[in-house]
Amino acid sequence: MDYKYIEQLLERYWQCQTSVQEERILRDFFSQKEVPTHLQRYCALFALEKDEEELHLGADFDRKVLSRIEEPVVKARRNTIHFRLAPFYRAAAIVAVVLCLGLAAQHSFQNDTQKPGVSYNYAGYQDTYSDPQVALDQVSSALKTVSHGLRESGLHNVDSALVDGSNDDKM
Amino acid sequence: MTRCSMKQMFCFLVGMLLSLTLSAEKTQDFVAQLMSDLEEQYGVDNNDEYGCVTVSPSMMEKMLKMLQSKDAKNDEQIQRILPHVKSMRIFSATKHIDRYNTAATKLLNKNAKSYRPFKASAEKNMDPCVWVRRSGNKVIEMIVLNRKENENFQVINITGDMSKSFVNELLKM
Numbered sequence: 558m559d560y561k562y563i564e565q566l567l568e569r570y571w572q573c574q575t576s577v578q579e580e581r582i583l584r585d586f587f588s589q590k591e592v593p594t595h596l597q598r599y600c601a602l603f604a605l606e607k608d609e610e611e612l613h614l615g616a617d618f619d620r621k622v623l624s625r626i627e628e629p630v631v632k633a634r635r636n637t638i639h640f641r642l643a644p645f646y647r648a649a650a651i652v653a654v655v656l657c658l659g660l661a662a663q664h665s666f667q668n669d670t671q672k673p674g675v676s677y678n679y680a681g682y683q684d685t686y687s688d689p690q691v692a693l694d695q696v697s698s699a700l701k702t703v704s705h706g707l708r709e710s711g712l713h714n715v716d717s718a719l720v721d722g723s724n725d726d727k728m
Numbered sequence: 729m730t731r732c733s734m735k736q737m738f739c740f741l742v743g744m745l746l747s748l749t750l751s752a753e754k755t756q757d758f759v760a761q762l763m764s765d766l767e768e769q770y771g772v773d774n775n776d777e778y779g780c781v782t783v784s785p786s787m788m789e790k791m792l793k794m795l796q797s798k799d800a801k802n803d804e805q806i807q808r809i810l811p812h813v814k815s816m817r818i819f820s821a822t823k824h825i826d827r828y829n830t831a832a833t834k835l836l837n838k839n840a841k842s843y844r845p846f847k848a849s850a851e852k853n854m855d856p857c858v859w860v861r862r863s864g865n866k867v868i869e870m871i872v873l874n875r876k877e878n879e880n881f882q883v884i885n886i887t888g889d890m891s892k893s894f895v896n897e898l899l900k901m
Binding site for chain 1: 737738741742755756757760780781782783784785786787788790791793794795806809810813814815816818846857858861863868869870872873874882884886887895898899900901
């Protein structure tokens, strides 16, 4: 039997020049029971190709793959204004807590005389005199009494005692 | 933390802050407190047994303007003092001197957190007659108890910004 044609096909096969039809001829040839001895070494190769050609994806292949790669469906959620402002609420609450604690600490550690921001209710003042000159006389006289009182208290020359509190009696 | 409780907590904290801010005091001066105490205790009013002279901040301004418009060298010292004084109240009594003196001293001691006696020497065994109230490092109120035995009793109450220079000028009077 002349195997020249098969050998030519094989030669083209090694050079990757065979068509699909030619490769099928080769596979059919090598799947026969009787193959010449010098060509038998190629039987295994073409038998393998034939086996692989017969492999097919199962019916449930698509379902299995898709179930692995498809992302779970996430329903869109509408964010309310409260939800969006939540971080600001949290930040404001933290600031408020810190301020409250600071003010409370300041409030408790300071005694009344050191508290800044004491303001008098001048709205309730009703002048006794309507004439500034009469008021001035009264004020001058009172200031002289105050001056006398300070001297009585032992303050004869200027020092910072009255202002910085160093001369206070501790109570 | 749920959204609702977070909102409630936020409102609560804001409320606390506001209340602390609003607690910045609007206080009465000492003589005003003394007179309301006396009214409560003895049921006497201003025109009965004691009198009170009030010079308001607006009158102080008028006085200062009047002084500045006058060309009087004698008033230079008072011109230097008055800008430090915001208001003045003078309480005076000629009857029941002891009662009012005791009431005033009691009230000062009761408000010991606000008013501190000023005495140059602690060894002096006398009742303090000058009391001061501070705000921070500044003297903002000065009270002088002036008692003339069997004559009269006066409480001079000055509010303002009383600095070292103010005391300096006052001592020269």
